[in-house]
Structures are given as C-alpha cells and as structure tokens.
Amino acid sequence: MGKKYAKPPLVEVVCEFRLSSDTPWDLTVPGLLYEKVKGEFPHREQRLTQEVEIKHEPKGAQYQVRTSERILLFAEGRRLFIQLGPRLVAVNCLSPYPTWAGLRPKIEKAWTSLVDTVEVKGLERIGLRYINQITMASSVIRLEDYFQFYPYLGTALPQQMISFIISSEFAYHDGRDRCRVQLTTAEAPQASTFFLDIDYFLAQPKGVAVGDVLAWVDEAHDQIEAIFEGCITDRLRELFGEVK
Amino acid sequence: MIQTSAMTEIAEKLPMSMSQVLSGFPSEWREVWLQTPLPAFSLISTTSLTDEVLRVLRELESNGVSLKDKANVHEYLLLFPGLIDVLQEAVKSVRKHLGGCQLIVEVYRDPEIEDHYLKLCVRLKGYDESVLERLEAAEAEFIDRLVHVEGWLQVTTDFKEPEDAL
Numbered sequence: 001m002g003k004k005y006a007k008p009p010l011v012e013v014v015c016e017f018r019l020s021s022d023t024p025w026d027l028t029v030p031g032l033l034y035e036k037v038k039g040e041f042p043h044r045e046q047r048l049t050q051e052v053e054i055k056h057e058p059k060g061a062q063y064q065v066r067t068s069e070r071i072l073l074f075a076e077g078r079r080l081f082i083q084l085g086p087r088l089v090a091v092n093c094l095s096p097y098p099t100w101a102g103l104r105p106k107i108e109k110a111w112t113s114l115v116d117t118v119e120v121k122g123l124e125r126i127g128l129r130y131i132n133q134i135t136m137a138s139s140v141i142r143l144e145d146y147f148q149f150y151p152y153l154g155t156a157l158p159q160q161m162i163s164f165i166i167s168s169e170f171a172y173h174d175g176r177d178r179c180r181v182q183l184t185t186a187e188a189p190q191a192s193t194f195f196l197d198i199d200y201f202l203a204q205p206k207g208v209a210v211g212d213v214l215a216w217v218d219e220a221h222d223q224i225e226a227i228f229e230g231c232i233t234d235r236l237r238e239l240f241g242e243v244k
Numbered sequence: 245m246i247q248t249s250a251m252t253e254i255a256e257k258l259p260m261s262m263s264q265v266l267s268g269f270p271s272e273w274r275e276v277w278l279q280t281p282l283p284a285f286s287l288i289s290t291t292s293l294t295d296e297v298l299r300v301l302r303e304l305e306s307n308g309v310s311l312k313d314k315a316n317v318h319e320y321l322l323l324f325p326g327l328i329d330v331l332q333e334a335v336k337s338v339r340k341h342l343g344g345c346q347l348i349v350e351v352y353r354d355p356e357i358e359d360h361y362l363k364l365c366v367r368l369k370g371y372d373e374s375v376l377e378r379l380e381a382a383e384a385e386f387i388d389r390l391v392h393v394e395g396w397l398q399v400t401t402d403f404k405e406p407e408d409a410l
Binding site for chain 2: 011014015016043045046047048049072074078083092125128129201
C-alpha cells in the first residue's frame with residue numbers, strides 16, 4: 001500500500017488497452033460497449049484523433065500516423081471518461097484522483113465490458129500512465145532537494161538550467177514490461193513547475209494472457225507507486241501533505 | 245524500416261517531450277535506431293489527454309495564436325476534449341478567410357449567467373463591411389462539428405487593433 005497525500009500532484013491517470021489485430025472489431029462495437037457502461041458513463045461524444053500505428057515486420061517496426069474516430073463516454077462531472085477507438089479502449093481520469101480504490105473498479109468495468117462485447121484474442125499493448133504536475137513557489141530551486149531523478153550536471157557545465165527533459169526506461173519481467181519515467185520542466189511565471197510522467201506498459205505484444213490483464217494492471221500500479229516514491233524526496237512529500 | 249522524413253512527421257505528432265528527444269539526436273543516430281528490430285527507446289506512449297492539450301496549445305502558440313489565461317484554456321480543453329480538433333480547424337478557417345490577423349483564444353465567462361465557453365477573438369489592422377461576412381464564412385466551415393460535442397467555441401471580433409504583446 002503506497003503513501004497517502006492530502007494534495008497529490010496527479011493531473012491525469014490513463015489505463016489503455018490496445019487489442020491485437022486478430023481481435024474482431026467493427027463499427028457496432030462502441031455502441032454495444034456503451035450499452036454495458038452507460039450506467040456509469042452516460043454522456044457520449046465523438047472526435048477525431050491522430051495516432052501512431054505500429055506494425056512489426058521482419059525488418060523492424062513500421063510506424064504509421066493515421067487519423068481515427070474516437071468515441072468518448074463521460075461520467076458525470078467529465079473528470080472520468082472512456083475512450084473507444086479501433087481495437088482501443090482507454091480509461092482516463094483527470095484530477096482530483098479518486099485513489100486507486102476509486103479508479104480500479106472503473107478500469108475493471110471498462111475491461112470486463114470489453115471482454116463481454118468482443119472476443120479479445122490478445123493485447124498488443126497495455127499501458128498505465130500517471131502524470132504529475134509539481135509546482136514549487138520559487139523560480140530558483142535545487143533539484144536534489146526535491147527529486148531523486150533529475151539531470152546530473154558535471155562541474156565543468158553551467159549549473160543553472162532554463163529547462164530540461166530527462167527520460168529513462170526500466171525493464172521488468174525480462175523485458176516483457178517497461179516503465180518510462182520522464183521529468184520535464186514546464187512554463188510557470190515566478191514558480192518552478194515540473195511534469196513527472198510515469199508510463200508502465202506491456203512492451204511485448206501478447207506477452208500477457210487475456211485472463212491476466214487485470215492482475216497486470218494491479219502490478220503496474222504497484223510498480224508506478226514504487227517508482228514515484230523513488231523519484232521524490234521527503235521535502236516533496238511534505239509539499240504534498242503526506243498523511244502519516 | 246522508415247525513412248527520416250517519416251520519422252520527423254511522426255515526431256511532430258508525438259507528445260512534445262518525445263518529439264524533442266527525437267529531434268535532439270543527430271540523424272545518423274536515428275538511422276541506427278530505425279534499423280534495430282525493436283526500438284531501444286519506446287516511441288509510443290500511453291495516450292494522454294494532458295499531453296495532447298499541451299501539445300496543441302504549444303502548436304497554436306508557435307503558429308502565432310495568443311492564449312489569454314492559458315491555464316483556463318488548458319482546463320477547458322481537458323473538460324471538453326471534443327473541442328481540441330475544432331479549435332485547430334477554426335484557426336485554419338479564420339486564417340483562410342481573414343488572412344493576417346491576430347488571434348486570441350480565451351475562456352469567456354458570462355457575468356450574468358453560469359456559462360463559459362471558448363472564444364477565438366480576431367483582431368485586424370483595419371475593419372470594413374466584409375469582416376462579419378468573412379467571419380461567418382470561416383465559422384461555417386467548422387460549426388457543424390460543434391453539434392456532436394459538449395462545450396462551445398465562439399469566433400468573434402472586438403474590433404480592436406492588434407496588440408504587440410498580450
């Protein structure tokens with residue numbers, strides 16, 4: 001069980017399921033799925049998005065950018081919604097974060113409704129992503145006071161940065177899963193603002209059996225919690241109002 | 245295997261942070277990556293609305309659109325993501341019909357009723373009798389899209405001179 005905070009810095013949590021190409025999908029699927037979730041996600045809209053499609057070829061991965069239609073199903077308040085696209089289902093949660101205990105049932109609802117609607121042959125990718133926005137009142141800070149994941153500057157380099165992006169990927173389960181951790185500066189007058197972005201995903205297509213997906217999501221959440229705590233110091237925990 | 249130009253196109257679509265990571269590397273390094281069976285560094289992120297809104301707002305600003313009270317615009321698009329594409333289309337339409345104009349995006353709150361919407365304000369160096377007609381023509385190109393989404397985008401002008409800094 002992770003630490004609890006009175007003012008968690010989370011701005012968005014996303015849980016995304018991308019189904020393998022051999023999973024049958026047609027234009028009726030979003031409507032059928034909506035019928036199963038409309039009790040909790042009653043408001044339906046649609047929009048166009050651009051996304052990258054990966055095809056694994058013998059010579060390597062092939063990437064294509066394409067425009068596709070997404071159906072959005074909103075819960076009351078519009079802070080929680082399901083996105084439906086061709087062989088894609090995602091649950092997005094904007095702040096305030098309802099805690100894992102509040103969000104996990106929604107993810108389970110979306111997933112079990114999907115499995116009840118289509119014959120899922122496999123998962124191309126699963127992702128659980130936590131995006132945190134962290135703001136300190138001062139425009140000049142020492143990163144090491146707040147973070148345990150930040151760029152290192154050798155003594156011969158200028159010691160004051162205007163902006164940076166730092167990103168690392170960690171492998172889990174012999175490379176089946178990966179976790180990308182990214183710390184980025186953001187614009188903020190008279191303050192220091194950062195995005196701490198943690199994206200834990202299934203890197204091996206069909207690396208998880210359909211029946212084990214929710215267990216994967218639970219483990220992903222635990223790993224993200226551990227990574228998050230590993231990235232910050234007690235000074236940030238104070239800022240977030242750790243509940244002891 | 246994909247070519248460098250296609251990689252650039254993809255990088256432009258990705259969240260800013262990944263685009264910057266990719267564009268910061270020399271092209272010969274990217275070619276090495278592209279030849280590996282699986283990328284050493286994953287190019288695909290779990291889709292995030294926050295990422296998308298930040299990217300779109302950055303693109304608008306880099307294309308000369310001013311964002312008044314950016315945090316409010318950001319929050320509005322998070323709540324009404326159906327407007328993200330409509331806003332981009334509206335900017336294109338307005339530029340097509342009104343040429344070199346200053347564009348300002350803000351969230352307008354009606355002081356008399358509980359209502360707020362996105363406002364795209366157009367400012368020109370000179371105004372003539374054709375301005376309103378051209379604004380209507382611009383609006384006609386995207387207004388049907390508003391029917392299918394929540395939230396609202398209003399294109400208008402306040403008949404003021406463009407400002408140097410907003």
